[in-house]
Amino acid sequence: MTDASLVAAPAVSEGWALNVVDGWTVPGFTHVRDLGSGSSGRVVLAVDDLTQTKVAIKYLDRRLRGDDAFLSDFRTTAQRLSQLEDPNVVDFYDFVETPEGAAVVMERVNGVSMRWMLAAQGPTGPLAALAMLGGILAGLAAGHDRGVVHGAVRPANVIVDGAGNGRLTDFGLAPAASIAQSGPAYAAPELWNGAPASVATDLYAATAIFFECLTGRPPFSARSQSGLAKAHREAAIPVEEVPGPLRDLIARGLAKDPAERPKTAADMLGAVEEAAVAAYGLSWEAQGRSRLTELAAQTAERPEPKPSRITTPRGNPISQPVRSSRSRLVAALVAGVVIIGGVLGAAVVHASQDEDAPRPDPSPAGSGSPAPASPGATPGATLADKVSKATAETPGASFSYRRSGCCGGPAWAQGSFRIVQGAAPSYSMTVSASTKALRKRTRAVLVGGSAYVQAGKRWQNASLAGGGRGYAALAGQVRAGSAAGNVAALLQATTSLQEAGGIYRGTVPVSALTQSPELTQLASAVKAKQVQFALRLDRNGLPVQIRIKVGQGGRSQLLQTSYSNWGKAGSINAPQ
Numbered sequence: 001m002t003d004a005s006l007v008a009a010p011a012v013s014e015g016w017a018l019n020v021v022d023g024w025t026v027p028g029f030t031h032v033r034d035l036g037s038g039s040s041g042r043v044v045l046a047v048d049d050l051t052q053t054k055v056a057i058k059y060l061d062r063r064l065r066g067d068d069a070f071l072s073d074f075r076t077t078a079q080r081l082s083q084l085e086d087p088n089v090v091d092f093y094d095f096v097e098t099p100e101g102a103a104v105v106m107e108r109v110n111g112v113s114m115r116w117m118l119a120a121q122g123p124t125g126p127l128a129a130l131a132m133l134g135g136i137l138a139g140l141a142a143g144h145d146r147g148v149v150h151g152a153v154r155p156a157n158v159i160v161d162g163a164g165n166g167r168l169t170d171f172g173l174a175p176a177a178s179i180a181q182s183g184p185a186y187a188a189p190e191l192w193n194g195a196p197a198s199v200a201t202d203l204y205a206a207t208a209i210f211f212e213c214l215t216g217r218p219p220f221s222a223r224s225q226s227g228l229a230k231a232h233r234e235a236a237i238p239v240e241e242v243p244g245p246l247r248d249l250i251a252r253g254l255a256k257d258p259a260e261r262p263k264t265a266a267d268m269l270g271a272v273e274e275a276a277v278a279a280y281g282l283s284w285e286a287q288g289r290s291r292l293t294e295l296a297a298q299t300a301e302r303p304e305p306k307p308s309r310i311t312t313p314r315g316n317p318i319s320q321p322v323r324s325s326r327s328r329l330v331a332a333l334v335a336g337v338v339i340i341g342g343v344l345g346a347a348v349v350h351a352s353q354d355e356d357a358p359r360p361d362p363s364p365a366g367s368g369s370p371a372p373a374s375p376g377a378t379p380g381a382t383l384a385d386k387v388s389k390a391t392a393e394t395p396g397a398s399f400s401y402r403r404s405g406c407c408g409g410p411a412w413a414q415g416s417f418r419i420v421q422g423a424a425p426s427y428s429m430t431v432s433a434s435t436k437a438l439r440k441r442t443r444a445v446l447v448g449g450s451a452y453v454q455a456g457k458r459w460q461n462a463s464l465a466g467g468g469r470g471y472a473a474l475a476g477q478v479r480a481g482s483a484a485g486n487v488a489a490l491l492q493a494t495t496s497l498q499e500a501g502g503i504y505r506g507t508v509p510v511s512a513l514t515q516s517p518e519l520t521q522l523a524s525a526v527k528a529k530q531v532q533f534a535l536r537l538d539r540n541g542l543p544v545q546i547r548i549k550v551g552q553g554g555r556s557q558l559l560q561t562s563y564s565n566w567g568k569a570g571s572i573n574a575p576q
């Protein structure tokens with residue numbers, strides 16, 4: 001995510017018009033303003049009440065919510081996306097499903113969509129087009145590696161941030177039945193023949209966007225959907241419209257036969273790099289990104305085009321998710337009502353942004369309900385027991401971890417761990433941090449008090465006594481921050497616990513955190529007196545996701561861990 005503020009907030013009255021989304025909002029977040037809507041739902045800028053982090057929440061429309069096949073696929077996709085960490089993919093935080101609604105909570109990217117940029121600026125020039133394609137391919141490669149096909153690669157789903165980085169959003173959000181229709185200008189021939197989305201259709205769509213960046217319009221056009229389908233299937237690829245050195249990339253990416261396209265996004269990225277260096281020299285990417293940065297800044301000053309029309313490349317409408325006059329009237333009425341709500345909401349945001357303001361004690365009268373507790377026990381005791389029992393009976397899990405905030409900067413890790421009764425869990429992970437010395441992703445294995453860190457083809461052994469140094473210390477911190485034992489410890493010690501929409505939120509005084517020395521240590525480093533957490537458990541009591549906030553304001557750290565594949569972790573031994 002970039003710090004560069006590209007897009008200014010609109011007037012408050014506009015912003016609050018979305019405070020009601022089909023009557024349901026994701027619990028634990030305060031809406032700030034509407035970001036827009038598209039074919040899969042509407043997107044709202046919101047603030048996480050616990051961490052004060054800005055997020056984008058996409059409320060899925062009724063069509064998707066009512067599509068059982070889509071929902072079942074997307075649950076698996078969501079699990080995989082929550083483990084995916086890549087600079088070219090918008091971070092996926094959570095998929096929230098309740099009987100009232102479904103929503104995706106994701107990183108809020110301050111930027112402009114490629115659709116907006118192309119509408120406002122026209123062709124980007126070859127260097128920016130190459131940088132854009134490189135970013136899309138890198139993001140696709142990360143998703144494909146995790147077994148997730150995007151399925152809706154189109155300019156509206158690429159957000160360019162203030163650093164000129166193209167970020168893919170809406171991975172896996174296209175229902176299988178309408179993939180070709182929802183992005184017709186970018187849909188590969190086989191999609192029109194009813195084939196499912198695949199790596200090859202994603203690469204075709206990425207190439208079609210590349211073509212549009214170079215020429216100002218997608219490769220094929222027609223007056224009707226069937227005409228467009230025919231063009232994708234049969235029309236000659238208009239390679240002569242792009243600069244000579246880039247023609248081969250276009251020809252291969254838009255090949256009618258998927259078998260003739262590059263096999264993987266990584267292969268295609270290699271071909272892009274080769275063509276770009278040969279044509280424009282080694283600095284092509286830096287130059288391309290700097291041009292994208294300029295274009296994004298200029299675009300942000302122009303009005304965003306209306307999202308509702310899906311058109312053929314030369315501007316002929318072929319399908320349009322029409323808003324009826326009745327729905328417009330309802331929207332106007334809703335807007336009228338929520339502007340009043342907005343004043344109250346604004347007060348909530350204001351209070352929650354005041355870091356020193358005491359946080360209201362969650363009470364049963366609030367929107368959530370208190371978690372069950374036995375008399376005399378802490379509010380989370382019953383759940384803590386359930387989590388302890390579930391994790392003790394399960395050998396381990398895969399995990400993805402991110403630390404952000406003050407004091408040491410961001411760090412990332414993913415891998416698997418095995419629970420060892422009565423001892424620290426053993427971990428195998430890929431780990432990196434934002435500091436110069438630890439930026440490179442490295443493999444680390446933790447067994448007992450030792451860390452093994454891969455250096456080239458060899459493993460180096462380091463003791464964790466006293467915290468260790470370098471990657472070994474970082475891996476030790478990851479183990480401490482992501483330990484499943486922390487989940488039960490936090491629940492056990494919580495003084496207030498509320499559940500809403502399947503998410504438990506609690507506050508724990510640091511003095512009560514005796515079972516979690518790592519968190520106590522972290523809290524004392526940032527001089528925190530309490531720790532806050534938000535937790536999602538599966539129905540067996542196994543953690544799915546936890547966010548732990550230690551400290552307040554500028555001196556706070558946020559530890560986020562997602563867990564999956566409980567019970568599948570193999571043994572983790574010290575490398576030879």
Ligand SMILES: Nc1ncnc2c1ncn2[C@@H]1O[C@H](COP(=O)(O)OP(=O)(O)OP(=O)(O)O)[C@@H](O)[C@H]1O
Nearest residue numbers: 035036037038039040041043056107108109113156
């Ligand atoms: N994570 C995000 N951060 C910031 N803005 C976002 C984010 N996700 C979406 N948006 C913005 O919200 C608006 C609506 O997005 P949405 O994805 O619903 O529609 P779309 O991408 O225009 O169309 P479609 O859903 O048909 O692809 C767009 O302006 C988009 O750029």
